[in-house]
Amino acid sequence: MSELKPIFNALWRSKTGALLLVVQIAVTLAIVSNAAFIIHDRVTFLNQDTGLKDENLFRFNLYTFGKNVDIGQQQEVDETLLRAIPGVADAVVINQVPLSGSGDSTSFHLKPTPEQSRGARASFFMADEHLLNTLDVKLEDGRNFTAADVVYSEGFEKSASVVLVTRSHLLDLFPEGDGLGKTIYLGDNPFQVIGIIAPMKGPWLDDEQADNVALIPQVMAAPFKRVLVRTEPGRRDEVMQQVEKLLLASESERVVSRITGVDKLVLEQTSQDRLMKNMLLVLITVLLLVTALGICGLALFNVGRRTRQIGTRRALGAKKSDIVRYFLLENTLVSLFGIVLGVGLALAMSDVLMRHYSLPSLDNWFILYSLAGIYLMGLVAVYWPAQRATQISPSIATRSV
Incomplete structure (x- = not known):
């Protein structure tokens, strides 16, 4: 020193x-x-863990411009064709695509509007009874919805009556942890919580409530639709190459676009x-x-x-x-x-x-x-x-x- x-x-x-x-x-x-x-x-x-095996998922858009096409019936035909492709695990027509950076969200409440009650925001996905299997997300408690629970409509004139939610969303609504089987409301439409699904992310990874997700058994017939497909591991590229030709062979008056792996959507978002x-x-x-x-x-x-x-x-x-x-x-x-x-x-x-x-x-x-x-x-x-x-x-x- x-x-x-x-x-x-x-x-x-x-x-x-x-x-x-x-x-x-x-x-x-x-x-x-x-x-x-x-x-x-x-x-x-x-x-971060998204809860989804995005390397096995791909999406695409489908726009039908034929005036004489029955949209609802064609959706069923399309899903059947896709599920029959070798290497496809499942497929659904869906309102939005998880992890895509674009989606729908809303607040669910314990009481119908205009009554004041506890509420919690969640992103939501609407599709038929194949949705949970297509996402490859585990059902932790309760039951999955069945074909009988699915509501087909052209808009919101009819609404499904059951819903699956992630546990984080249910705890926001029922902090005591007793939400399974209870009724929650989207506006004045009641939904019974019939199942709790494993953690998964919604469309936005940077959302403060990205873990709050609701799955609704509802399918809307519309000329423009999004389709989500899950393939067997290692077979996604093979399946993606077949989709456009197969669907246009079934109905030519439409456009198939943006056939993209969900993992690439995540890369774009991040x-x-x-x-x-x-x-x-x-x-x-x-x-x-x-x-x-x-x-x-x-x-x-x-x-x-x-x-x-x-x-x-x-x-x-x-x-x-x-x-x-x-x-x-x-x-x-x-x-x-x-x-x-x-x-x-x-x-x-x-x-x-x-x-x-x-x-x-x-x-x-x-x-x-x-x-x-x-x-x-x-x-x-x-x-x-x-x-x-x-x-x-x-x-x-x-x-x-």
């Missing part, structure tokens, strides 16, 4: 470079800790998140590299400027390890000042991001990990200049007086 005073004196004589490095370390710590936290948040988001993650990784790498170069550069400058001082210490008996320790201790002092300032900046930056961009509050562990990483990086960056300082000969140093 006897070296602290000369280190402080040396830093004070060249305070501009030291202050700039302190600011650089502080800014790097603030940005790196917040960026690392955001990356962790995005990676968690991207790797493209911005993956881009953000990659950009932040590049930013962290560049910042750490620049900071390391700044630490190394300042140390090299100090070695060149203190040749006489180093040579004198060597002539007085200082060992090479003493010279290395001197520069490591100097870097530690500069880093500590930068770290203290950086912690404050990191917390302030987190507060701004939380208030203006709805990001979660920064986990303090990321500050600790970042400051530890920056400190160790600083020691590594200064080690080579310190080793170079040990090569200064005492005789060369004294001749430079």
Whole structure:
């Protein structure tokens, strides 16, 4: 510790470079800790369990323009044709496609409108009794709906009377956990909760209530429809190639479009998140590299400027390890000042991001990990200049007086 005073004196004589490095370390710590936290948040988001085996699912749109086509009857024919394709596990005409980034949602309540009661929002999917099997989602409790529960209509003039829901949605409505068999309301339409399905995501992965899902046994006849197909593992591409030709052979006055794997829809929905993650990784790498170069550069400058001082210490008996320790201790002092300032900046930056961009509050562990990483990086960056300082000969140093 006897070296602290000369280190402080040396830093004070060249305070501009030291202050700039302190600011650089502080800014790097603030940005790196917040960026690392955001990356962790995005990676968690991207790797979340959707509850669906999207690699076995694909969707497509079907638009019928023939005026003499019985839409309802043709839907039944189409589903039968699709289910008969070798490699198809099941298929349904559906109002929206899970994980697609586009969907329907509404609030279910404990009492019919206009009465006031507890409510909870959920995304909902409407199809026939093959829906649960097509999604390949487990029924955890109760029963699945049957063909007798399915309501066929051209609009909302008729409504189904039963519903399957995820447990998270049911707990929002019945916190005591006794919702199975109870009646909930969509507007003034009653639905009996006949079953609880395993957790699955709705259309939007970034929805705060993405786990709240309701399955309704209702099919609406319309010229435009979406179709969801589940295939046996490894056979999706094979089946996708057959769909358009098969359906147009059954009815030519229509258009088959957007035959797409659901996993590709997920990639489209999360493209911005993956881009953000990659950009932040590049930013962290560049910042750490620049900071390391700044630490190394300042140390090299100090070695060149203190040749006489180093040579004198060597002539007085200082060992090479003493010279290395001197520069490591100097870097530690500069880093500590930068770290203290950086912690404050990191917390302030987190507060701004939380208030203006709805990001979660920064986990303090990321500050600790970042400051530890920056400190160790600083020691590594200064080690080579310190080793170079040990090569200064005492005789060369004294001749430079």
